[in-house]
Structures are given as C-alpha cells and as structure tokens.
Amino acid sequence: MAYQADRSQYPSRRPDGSLDIDLSSGKxxxxxxxxxxxxxxxxxxxxxxxxxxxxxxxxxxxxxxHRGFEKLMxxxxxxxxxxxxxxxxxxxxxxxxxxxxxxxxxxxxxxVPERADWIRTLILEMGRINSYLMYLGGQAGALGQGVIGQWxxxxxxxxxxxxxxxxxxxxxxMFIMPGGVRxxxxxGFDQRMEETLREIESTLADVKDVMFQNAVFKKRTVGLGYIxxxxxxxxxxxxxxxxxxxxxKDVRRDQPYLxxxxxxxxxxxxxxxxxxxxxxxxxxDLLMSVDLIRQILARMPRSGAVMAPLPNVLxxxxxxxxxYICGECSRGEYGxxxxxxxxxxxxxxxxxxxxYTHAMALLERLIVNCNISDVAALMVSLHTYPPEIER
Amino acid sequence: xxxSDVLSPFSAWKNLFRDPVTIPDPLNDRPGAPRYRGFHQNDxxxxxxxxxxxxxxxxxAIDMVAVAExxxxxxxxxxxxxIDYGRCCWCALCVDVCMTSSLSMSNEYKWVDxxxxxxxxxxxVDLKHWDSAELGYRRxxxxxxTGNERVxxxxxxxxxxxxxxxxxxxxxxxxxxxxxxxxxxSCGLCVATCPTHMAVPEYIATIRDGAYEQGVRLLYxxxxxxxxxxxxxxxxxxxxxxxxHEGDPIAIRWLKRHIIDQVPHDRIKQIAAEGRxxxxxxxxxxxxxxxxxxxxxxxxxxKAGHGVTVFEAQPAPGGMMRYGIPEYRLPYDKLDEDxxxxxSMGVEIRCSTRVGEDISIDQLRAQHDSVLLxxxxxxxxxxxxxxxxxxxxxxxxxxLRRITLGERFEVPETLAVIGGxxxxxxxxxxxxxxxxxxxxxxxxxxxxxxxxxxMLADREEIDEAREEGxxxxxxxxxxxxxxxRDAVIGLETVHCISVFDEQGRFAPNYDDSDxxxxxxxxxxxxxxxxxxxxxxxxxxxxxxxxxxxRIRIDADGRTSEPWLWAAGDAVQGPDVITAVAxxxxxxASMMAIFAGKPAATR
Numbered sequence: 001m002a003y004q005a006d007r008s009q010y011p012s013r014r015p016d017g018s019l020d021i022d023l024s025s026g027k028x029x030x031x032x033x034x035x036x037x038x039x040x041x042x043x044x045x046x047x048x049x050x051x052x053x054x055x056x057x058x059x060x061x062x063x064x065x066h067r068g069f070e071k072l073m074x075x076x077x078x079x080x081x082x083x084x085x086x087x088x089x090x091x092x093x094x095x096x097x098x099x100x101x102x103x104x105x106x107x108x109x110x111x112v113p114e115r116a117d118w119i120r121t122l123i124l125e126m127g128r129i130n131s132y133l134m135y136l137g138g139q140a141g142a143l144g145q146g147v148i149g150q151w152x153x154x155x156x157x158x159x160x161x162x163x164x165x166x167x168x169x170x171x172x173x174m175f176i177m178p179g180g181v182r183x184x185x186x187x188g189f190d191q192r193m194e195e196t197l198r199e200i201e202s203t204l205a206d207v208k209d210v211m212f213q214n215a216v217f218k219k220r221t222v223g224l225g226y227i228x229x230x231x232x233x234x235x236x237x238x239x240x241x242x243x244x245x246x247x248x249k250d251v252r253r254d255q256p257y258l259x260x261x262x263x264x265x266x267x268x269x270x271x272x273x274x275x276x277x278x279x280x281x282x283x284x285d286l287l288m289s290v291d292l293i294r295q296i297l298a299r300m301p302r303s304g305a306v307m308a309p310l311p312n313v314l315x316x317x318x319x320x321x322x323x324y325i326c327g328e329c330s331r332g333e334y335g336x337x338x339x340x341x342x343x344x345x346x347x348x349x350x351x352x353x354x355x356y357t358h359a360m361a362l363l364e365r366l367i368v369n370c371n372i373s374d375v376a377a378l379m380v381s382l383h384t385y386p387p388e389i390e391r
Numbered sequence: 392x393x394x395s396d397v398l399s400p401f402s403a404w405k406n407l408f409r410d411p412v413t414i415p416d417p418l419n420d421r422p423g424a425p426r427y428r429g430f431h432q433n434d435x436x437x438x439x440x441x442x443x444x445x446x447x448x449x450x451x452a453i454d455m456v457a458v459a460e461x462x463x464x465x466x467x468x469x470x471x472x473x474i475d476y477g478r479c480c481w482c483a484l485c486v487d488v489c490m491t492s493s494l495s496m497s498n499e500y501k502w503v504d505x506x507x508x509x510x511x512x513x514x515x516v517d518l519k520h521w522d523s524a525e526l527g528y529r530r531x532x533x534x535x536x537t538g539n540e541r542v543x544x545x546x547x548x549x550x551x552x553x554x555x556x557x558x559x560x561x562x563x564x565x566x567x568x569x570x571x572x573x574x575x576x577s578c579g580l581c582v583a584t585c586p587t588h589m590a591v592p593e594y595i596a597t598i599r600d601g602a603y604e605q606g607v608r609l610l611y612x613x614x615x616x617x618x619x620x621x622x623x624x625x626x627x628x629x630x631x632x633x634x635x636h637e638g639d640p641i642a643i644r645w646l647k648r649h650i651i652d653q654v655p656h657d658r659i660k661q662i663a664a665e666g667r668x669x670x671x672x673x674x675x676x677x678x679x680x681x682x683x684x685x686x687x688x689x690x691x692x693x694k695a696g697h698g699v700t701v702f703e704a705q706p707a708p709g710g711m712m713r714y715g716i717p718e719y720r721l722p723y724d725k726l727d728e729d730x731x732x733x734x735s736m737g738v739e740i741r742c743s744t745r746v747g748e749d750i751s752i753d754q755l756r757a758q759h760d761s762v763l764l765x766x767x768x769x770x771x772x773x774x775x776x777x778x779x780x781x782x783x784x785x786x787x788x789x790x791l792r793r794i795t796l797g798e799r800f801e802v803p804e805t806l807a808v809i810g811g812x813x814x815x816x817x818x819x820x821x822x823x824x825x826x827x828x829x830x831x832x833x834x835x836x837x838x839x840x841x842x843x844x845x846m847l848a849d850r851e852e853i854d855e856a857r858e859e860g861x862x863x864x865x866x867x868x869x870x871x872x873x874x875x876r877d878a879v880i881g882l883e884t885v886h887c888i889s890v891f892d893e894q895g896r897f898a899p900n901y902d903d904s905d906x907x908x909x910x911x912x913x914x915x916x917x918x919x920x921x922x923x924x925x926x927x928x929x930x931x932x933x934x935x936x937x938x939x940x941r942i943r944i945d946a947d948g949r950t951s952e953p954w955l956w957a958a959g960d961a962v963q964g965p966d967v968i969t970a971v972a973x974x975x976x977x978x979a980s981m982m983a984i985f986a987g988k989p990a991a992t993r
Contacts, residue, residue: 079536080449083482147403154412161424168426168496168528174482182487183531186426206402213399215392305533312573313488313536314446315599 011056019057021049028056031372035064039142039376042386044359046379050372058367058375060360066390073349078104078178079313081346086172088351089388092131094123095329096351097176099336102257104178107321107340110308116180118300121258123166123176124327125289125296129200130159131330132286135383139279140211142376143220148211155203158196165189180307190297197290204287212280221275225366225378229273235365236357239332241382244281245273251328258327263295275381282330282383317344331355331383353388360389423498428481428528430499431474433515435461437493440468441578441633444485444494447536452478453485458516465584466631476510483528488536490576490633497524538574539638542567544645549858554827556718559855560622560645568649572598574634575641581628586972589613591628595646604662606650611663614971615690615733616683618725619712621648625966656728663732668696674985677702677759679746682710683967684959685765686733687974688981693736695982701738702755704745706796711767711960712967714792715814717821723795747926756954761981764942764950764957765974768920768964774809778872779916783879787818787917794821802826803912804834807882809869810917811839811846816853818915819861833860836909838867838884840899845890868899870906872914882909922961947980948973956981 011019011028021028034045043064049057069088073081085100086093098120105112133156137149160170165186167175175182211217227237229245242249250267252260268284270277310316318340326335332354339348363382370378414420423429435458445453455470463469472485472494486494494514499521504510515522545561546552552559563571577592585591590609597606610617624644632640651659674697678685681703689699707713709726734740746752755762771786773779787810793800804826808819815837823833837856839846843865846853857863867884874880886905892898921940924932936943936951941962948956958973 076449079447079484083449083480083484164427165424166426168424168428168483169481172480174428182534183426186424209399210403213396215396216400218392218396307534309538310536312538312576314443314576315573315596 010051019049021057027051033375034061039379041138041359041380041384044384044386044389046363046367046375048367048372048375053372055367055370055372055375058364058370060363062360062386062389064390065386067387069391070349070351073346075345077313077344078108078316078318078346081349082177083172083174086174087387088391089329089334089353089385090171091134091385092127092330093172094127094176095327095334096336097173098124098258098327099325099334099351100338100349101176101178102325103323103336103338104318105308106323106325107338108178108316108318110179110310112180112308113305115184115301115304116306116308117258118296119181119184119306120176121260121263122293122296122300123163123173123181124258124329125292126159126163128289128330129286129293130156130163132282132289133159133200135282135330135380136207136211136279136286138380139275139377140217142380143217145211145214145217148207151203151206155196155200158199162189162193162196165192177307179310180305182306184302184306193293193297197293200290201287204283208283212276212283218276220374220377221279221381222272224275224374225278225370225381227273227362227366231365235362237332237362238354238357239328239330239383240268240281240285241278241332241358241362243267243285244270244278246271249333251326251333255326257325259296262299263292265292275377278381278383285330315344317342326352329354331358331385334388351388351391353385353391355382355384355386356389358382359384359386418501423500423526425498425526426528427498427500427526428483428496430476430497430502430519430521431472431485431514432495432497432522432524432527433472433513434493435471435515437491438471438515439466439491439493439580439633439636440470441490441576441580442468442470442472443488443490443537443576443578443633444472446576447484447488449482449484450478450480452476452480456513458513460516463583465627466580468578468580468583471513471516473511473513477507484536486528486530487534488576489530490537490578491636492530495527495529497521497527499524499527537576537634538570539634541574541639541642542571544642549855552719553833553859554824556821556824558622558722559719562652563642563645563649565653568598568646571642572596572646576633578633580631580633581641581643584631585628586969587613587975588972589628589647591643594650595641595643598646598650603650603653604658607654607659607662608665610647610650611659613975614968615663615687616712616729616967616971617647617651618729619683619721620644620968620971621651622721622725623712623716624968627968656731659728660732660735664694664735667694667736670696671698672696672985673989674698675700675759676761676763676981677755678763678765679752679755680704680710680765680767680959681708681730681740681742682765682767682959682970683712684970684974684977685710685763686730686738687971688763688765688958688978689738689740689974690733690736691975691978692981693733693738695978697982697985699738700759701740702744702746702750703740703742705792706743708740708742710765711769714769714795715767715788715817717791717794717817719820719824720817745926747928752927752931760954760985762955763948763977763981764955764961765959765970766922766924766961768922768960770921770923771916772919772921774869774916774918776869776871778874778879779914781872781874781879781914783912784872784914784916786920787814787915788920790818790915791821794825802829804830804832805910806835806913806915807909807911808835808837808915808917809882810837810919811841811848811865812917813848813852814920815839815915815917816848816856816861818917820852820856820859822913822915823856823859823861827860834910835861836882836911837861837863838869838882838909839863839865840868840887840890842866864909867907868901873908879912879914880910882911882914883907884909920960924961946976948977949980 031048034040047059085096133152137152140148167173270281322339335352337350341347456473575595581591594609626644629640678701693699802825868887870883886902888900
C-alpha cells in the first residue's frame with residue numbers, strides 16, 4: 001500500500017508517539033481478526049483499527065493457547081519432559097525434541113553416538129519439509145488459492161507416513177530422546193523416502209507453475225509486507241524471513257550442529273523482502289531439504305548404537321549448569337535455554353520460538369497502512385505458529 | 392508480469408485426468424506402521440506389577456490395580472497397569488522402562504465408542520482384539536532406561552584367600568555403591584519379600600544422596616543386625632528384584648553393608664538409641680540364647696524400657712552367627728559391633744550360662760514376666776551309616792564351633808564332607824584353609840546326594856569352594872565309613888540316581904554297581920541339625936504342644952504356655968533374617984501384653 005500524502009484522514013500522533021484515535025469520530029472502526037478466523041495463523045488474534053479499508057493500527061493478542069509448558073517441565077523429571085516438549089510446536093515438533101535432548105546431554109555429559117546424530121539431522125530436515133508444505137498451502141489459501149493446500153497436504157501426508165514408519169507416530173514423534181534416538185531406520189526406508197521425495201519435487205514443480213507464476217499471486221504479494229534489512233537484527237528476525245531480506249542468516253551454517261558441517265549446502269537468500277520473496281525463499285529452502293535428505297541417506301552409518309547408555313532415568317539428577325542450544329527450524333532460530341540445579345528436575349526451561357518476535361513486534365509494525373484484505377497474506381508470510389509464542 | 396503468468400496457472404487443470412490420491416477406506420486399508428505406538432498390550436503372566444510404568448508416566452495415565460485372577464506372590468505385587476487413554480500421550484516411556492518387557496504397544500489406533508469409560512482398561516486383563524497383534528512398538532534391542540548390569544564386587548583372588556580366614560568380600564567403595572544404587576527402580580517388591588520388611592528402596596536412596604546416617608536410621612528401624620545381614624543374608628529380596636528379569640538383581644545385601652560400613656560405630660550407637668525409653672518399665676524378660684532372634688527381641692524390648700537378660704551357653708554371644716558362620720564370611724569384629732549396639736540399649740548378656748545347668752528354667756520363670764526360648768540348632772544329625780559312630784566321624788556344626796572357639800586341632804591330609812548345603816560348604820572351605828596352613832595342600836572331597844544343579848548350597852559357594860581346591864562330587868550317597876585298625880581311612884559312596892520318589896518324598900535311589908572309595912582320615916557329616924530341648928525338663932516338655940519335634944507356636948511366636956515364647960531356628964528356620972523378623976514379632980507381642988498389666992513387684 002503506497003503512502004498517502006494527504007494525512008487528513010489518518011490519526012495524528014501524540015507527543016509520546018502513540019496514535020490519537022478518537023473512536024467516536026466515526027472515522028475509525030475496531031475489527032478483530034481472530035482468534036476464530038480463517039485469515040489468522042493458529043490461535044491468536046489481531047485487533048485492527050481501520051480507516052476505510054486501511055489498517056492504521058494493529059495490536060496482537062496472544063494467550064489463547066497458553067499451556068504453560070515451561071512451568072510444567074519444572075515439575076517433571078528430565079525423562080518425563082521428553083514427551084511433552086514436542087507439543088510446543090505442532091507442525092514441526094522435532095526441534096523441541098532435539099534442542100531439549102541436546103541441552104540435557106550437554107549438562108549431563110552424555111556422548112551421543114554418531115549414528116544418532118545422522119538420524120536426528122534426517123528427522124529435522126523431514127520436519128522442515130512438512131512445515132514448509134503446510135506453509136505453502138496456507139500462504140496460497142490466504143489469497144484464495146485452495147488447490148495449493150490440497151496438493152501440499154497430499155505430499156505432506158506422504159512425509160507423515162515416513163515419520164510414522166520411522167518413529168511410530170505421525171505428528172508427535174517422540175523419537176529424539178536425551179541420549180540419542182529410539183531406533184535405527186526400518187528396512188526399505190530409503191526407497192520409500194526416495195519415492196516420497198520425487199513426489200514432493202513433482203508437486204513443487206506444479207506449485208511453482210500455479211502459485212508462483214501466477215499474475216494474481218504476484219499482483220497481491222509483490223511489494224507487500226516489506227521488511228527493511230536494517231531492522232532484521234533490531235527485531236530479532238531470523239530464518240527465511242531474514243534471508244528473504246538479503247540477510248544470509250542460517251544457524252545450520254553459522255553455528256553448525258549435528259552433522260551439518262559434513263553436508264553440502266548454501267543458505268537460500270532472496271532480495272526483495274516482500275511476501276512473494278519470502279514464499280519463494282521457503283520453496284527453494286524446501287528443495288534444499290530434499291537434497292539434504294538425499295545426502296544424509298547416502299552417507300549415514302547404518303550400524304552401531306543409536307543411544308548413549310543412560311543412568312537410571314527414574315532418578316536422574318543433573319549437576320548445576322546452564323546452556324543454550326539452538327537450531328535452524330523452518331521459521332528461524334529455535335532455541336532452548338536450560339538451567340539445572342543438581343536435582344532431578346529442570347530449574348528453568350526457556351524456549352525461544354521464532355514466532356515470538358515475528359508474530360508480535362514485527363507484525364505490529366508491518367501491518368500499519370496495510371489493506372484489510374492483505375492482512376491474512378501478510379501474517380502467513382511471517383510463518384508463525386502461536387503455540388511456540390506461548391510456551 | 393508476463394503472459395505466461397496468466398496462462399501458467401491453468402496447468403492445474405491437468406489434475407482433472409489424474410486418479411485421486413485419497414485412501415478410499417481408511418478404517419480398513421490403513422493399518423498402523425510396524426512400529427506404530429497404538430493401544431497397549433500387556434503379557435500379564437510376564438508382568439510382575441512392579442509399577443515402574445506408573446512411576447515414569449508423566450501424564451499419570453497409569454494406575455496399578457488389583458486384578459482378581461492374579462495372586463500376590465514373592466516377586467509379584469499382583470497389581471497390573473490400568474491405562475487411561477484420556478490421559479495417555481502414547482510416548483511409550485512405559486514400554487521403554489518395563490522391567491520384564493511384558494508391556495508393549497500394538498499398531499492398532501482406531502477405536503470409536505460413545506462411552507468414555509471404556510477407554511480406561513487394564514491391557515491383557517480386559518481382553519481386546521489387538522492383544523495378539525504382532526506389529527506395534529516394542530522396546531528396541533539394547534534400548535534401556537535403567538542399568539541392567541550389576542557393579543562387580545571386589546573379592547580376594549583364590550590364591551590370596553585359600554589359606555586364611557580373612558574376609559573374602561571387599562565391599563563397594565562410594566562410587567561403586569552409587570552406581571549400583573542408581574539401578575534400583577524403587578518398586579518395593581523386595582520389601583514385601585524380606586521377612587522383616589526392611590525399607591530397601593528408601594535406604595538405597597540414601598546411598599544415592601550420600602545420606603548415610605539416614606540410611607543407618609532406616610536399617611535400625613527393622614534390623615539390628617545390618618553388619619551381619621549385609622554380609623551373610625540369604626537375600627531373598629534379590630530373588631524378587633524387578634531388575635533380575637532382564638539383568639542382574641540389585642546387590643541389596645552389599646548396599647546394606649556399604650551403608651553400615653560408612654558410618655562410625657559410635658555414631659551408629661547414637662542413631663540406634665534415638666527414641667529409646669530411658670525410664671524403666673519394671674517388666675523383666677529372660678531370653679534363652681543370644682542368637683539373632685533372641686538379641687533382636689532383646690534390642691526392641693530394652694529400647695522400650697523393659698529389663699532384658701539374655702542367657703547364653705557359649706562363651707560369647709551371637710549363636711550360629713558366631714559358631715556356625717566361618718570368619719571369612721562374617722568377621723567376628725563386625726558381629727561384635729552389632730551386638731555392642733544391642734548391649735548399649737541396656738541388654739544384659741550372661742555368657743557361659745547354660746539354662747538347665749547353671750540356672751533352671753523354673754527360676755527364670757519366677758524372676759521374669761516372660762521368657763523367650765531362642766535356642767538354635769546346635770546338634771548335628773548323623774547319617775547312621777556303618778562306621779559313623781567312630782570318633783573321627785564328626786558333625787559339621789561341632790567342628791565349626793571348635794574352629795570359632797580357637798581350638799588348634801590337627802586336620803588330616805585327606806578328609807571327606809557329606810552334604811550339599813551351605814553348612815557343608817562352610818566346613819569344607821574352613822578345613823581346606825586349615826589343611827593349607829598345616830600341610831600346604833588341600834585334600835577335601837565333598838559328596839552331595841543331589842545332582843549339581845539341585846544342590847542346596849548357593850551357586851557362589853560351590854564355585855568358590857572349587858576355586859579353593861575342594862573337590863565336589865554331586866550325586867553320591869554315603870555307604871560306609873571305612874575303618875582299618877581303629878582309624879578312618881576313607882568314605883565309600885554309591886551313585887545316587889534320584890533323591891526323591893514320584894510323590895516328592897525323600898527316598899534316594901542308588902545304582903549299586905557304581906561304588907567309589909574316597910581317601911579320608913576324617914569324615915564330616917553336614918546333613919542337617921537338630922535342637923537340644925533336654926534342659927526344658929520333663930514337666931514343661933509334657934505341658935508344651937509339639938509339632939514334629941518342634942515346639943508349636945502361633946503367629947506371634949507364643950507357645951501354649953502363656954509366659955513362654957519361642958523363636959529362632961529351633962522352631963522356624965532357616966536363616967538370620969527370619970530370626971530377626973521373629974524377634975521383632977515376639978517383642979511386639981510381649982509389649983502388647985505388658986501395656987495392659989502393671990509390672991510385678993519383686
């Protein structure tokens with residue numbers, strides 16, 4: 001939305017910078033987008049003040065999904081935290097499992113077998129693909145293109161089948177445990193994975209034709225939701241959202257973890273920093289994950305332990321310590337800050353979900369002067385998952 | 392933007408000619424993956440109801456419930472896990488931690504019902520169609536959440552121990568004990584099995600926390616003989632340990648010993664005296680026999696303020712713990728420490744005082760409110776084979792007693808032991824040590840009636856005896872002691888085909904064609920013991936009720952005489968810990984009676 005030189009229709013600012021909105025003037029309307037609304041990502045809402053069809057102020061409201069995981073974990077033993085962390089982010093739960101496990105391993109001094117590291121990397125990339133597929137459907141859907149969501153849901157379902165045969169569950173895998181992973185790959189997994197990857201590639205080719213080479217999509221998204229590269233660090237923007245602004249941040253390369261140093265990849269970067277570019281960066285990142293999975297399956301060790309010997313988990317105590325473990329998830333930097341105090345329970349767990357910065361501070365800035373019909377597309381383009389905002 | 396951007400989206404229409412990807416009948420065409428974590432299965436025969444699954448479940452979805460068809464027995468609580476699928480999150484930690492691998496998950500995940508109550512059931516008991524499902528989540532091989540290997544106990548090598556009576560077992564150091572204690576899952580099956588119900592999981596927890604004084608406190612709540620039981624207990628607790636099903640049982644006995652080894656003796660005395668009643672009640676109790684049963688009762692009674700006098704025929708207290716167990720298993724100074732704590736409660740022990748000779752039982756009855764008969768089995772049984780009346784055919788208990796008393800007697804270069812139990816091993820190994828000291832070599836032949844795998848002695852005793860040079864020959868019955876010119880020269884044995892008949896009665900079946908002669912200048916009989924009741928006198932013997940040569944007692948240890956209780960090996964075998972349990976029961980029973988009646992004035 002271009003800047004309007006005539007400001008007479010817009011609210012003036014008070015000396016403290018806040019907007020002087022007089023709702024009784026008849027010029028403004030309060031409009032809630034969410035928490036029950038198809039144009040919102042998950043359980044949150046945006047309180048919009050509109051002037052005509054233009055947003056003059058947007059306040060984000062969260063708390064609809066608060067389950068208090070961080071507090072729950074303080075009352076659970078270290079092994080009992082393992083099944084609940086995945087619930088902090090539903091569409092891509094594996095980063096919670098990995099970050100939690102890695103933090104516990106570091107503080108408890110456990111040496112994870114190499115094979116487990118490869119399997120963990122494989123799982124994280126599989127999860128990334130799932131997350132991006134879900135995003136693409138949502139991004140297109142926010143602009144009325146229902147068919148993209150149908151296609152990506154189909155191939156995501158195939159990837160869920162691979163998760164099911166590997167981990168025993170489709171959504172909450174509970175497979176990456178402190179100490180390693182539960183088991184190795186099942187027989188014939190590679191072949192079925194290759195078939196799934198081919199199906200994903202072919203579907204993405206269709207998505208490119210129908211969604212990205214599409215006059216309507218371009219018209220709606222090019223130039224929408226511009227993020228100035230200068231504010232990327234200021235707002236704590238990470239992941240594809242930052243890379244679409246030309247800032248080549250990728251934890252996989254910047255702070256290598258697991259077996260990423262041994263894999264061949266370059267962070268996918270865009271230039272224009274708008275909704276279209278962010279969608280395109282994610283599509284290319286998805287294809288890179290497909291390539292990474294092929295690299296992993298070709299090179300991973302096929303025998304050996306997948307779990308470090310654990311002490312008796314029923315009364316596992318971890319000495320005093322604190323650590324921060326992070327990884328590059330589909331939305332940006334995902335991190336766990338863990339403090340232990342020598343007891344059998346975590347003293348403090350803090351989860352850094354990238355949606356926290358993207359969906360609140362950043363969205364409130366980007367939403368001003370946006371057309372109401374573009375709010376959904378703008379919000380989806382930040383790829384936010386409310387459960388990780390409200391741990 | 393170009394023309395292709397307008398035309399390209401129409402390529403979506405090609406999907407009109409593709410088959411749909413939807414699964415037409417997902418309820419039937421879509422089984423769970425082979426590893427799927429679906430509804431639980433439980434092999435209730437394998438399950439021991441240890442409750443580890445309940446302990447690890449972070450959702451509190453599992454309750455251990457009593458099941459009508461399953462009886463409580465040693466090593467099995469009789470409870471089985473009931474799972475609430477309104478709470479279960481399918482994480483399978485219960486399967487991972489299961490001590491017997493009885494719990495697993497099927498790949499069945501579809502179940503629709505209008506009644507929410509049906510989703511709480513006991514797998515394996517409430518039968519479901521997936522109980523026999525072959526696919527589903529099983530604990531992967533090698534995936535363990537609790538340690539399954541016991542920390543090795545340091546022991547003297549055979550060369551180092553074979554000629555001395557120095558204690559063989561080294562005991563755990565702090566780090567080893569912590570590692571071993573860490574394996575315990577605190578299920579408590581051991582507590583139910585232990586005759587005196589020691590608080591095993593709790594005292595093992597004090598090792599993990601390094602809170603040894605609290606550990607001693609817990610030990611003394613149920614057992615004043617932790618030095619003894621920490622070394623020679625028959626550890627039935629370990630046979631019911633949940634960890635034994637897929638690994639080694641927790642070394643409960645060694646951990647008990649570790650606790651008591653860590654706290655100075657004076658501090659142990661202080662801890663044991665906590666809660667002691669210093670005001671005398673006036674009630675007086677006489678205890679005949681300073682063995683584990685008598686001294687345990689004495690400890691409880693004296694701690695509660697009652698006057699206790701123990702009469703012991705031998706020169707030192709301890710009973711069979713001193714005169715039956717060789718020093719290399721239980722050093723005398725450790726036994727003395729336990730007894731010293733008991734003495735410090737105010738118990739008077741009169742040694743070398745034989746009831747019936749030095750003091751009559753009627754006198755005891757007159758001077759005390761109640762009397763406890765806690766004599767052991769100090770008479771050896773004889774095989775009564777030809778030649779067994781010879782002076783060089785002796786009983787094992789007598790010889791063990793003489794060794795403890797410090798008698799220096801000559802051991803011949805070859806000797807034979809008859810018997811396959813722990814007493815036979817004790818005497819064989821003791822005499823082997825003396826042979827090595829006197830002759831520099833071992834010449835002990837031990838013959839047991841039972842086959843090797845049926846021998847009554849502990850496996851470790853048999854192995855260690857062999858390591859020390861004892862020749863153990865199973866399946867041989869004694870036939871005669873061969874005597875030439877009034878001297879024993881050997882033992883003749885015959886092959887024993889079977890020990891029991893079809894009805895399970897003792898009826899050895901011999902193969903008379905297979906006879907062997909074992910050189911022996913001394914033959915030791917270790918085939919069982921008996922009590923000597925002669926001191927009771929005829930009137931009391933007549934008055935008491937008997938049951939197969941044992942005084943009949945009720946559950947509280949009371950005899951048919953209201954002033955007399957009986958305990959120990961003479962009425963109820965077979966080990967120290969059973970005697971300790973009986974001592975506690977009897978002290979409680981006496982005190983219940985004292986509570987209802989004032990002390991007699993004497």
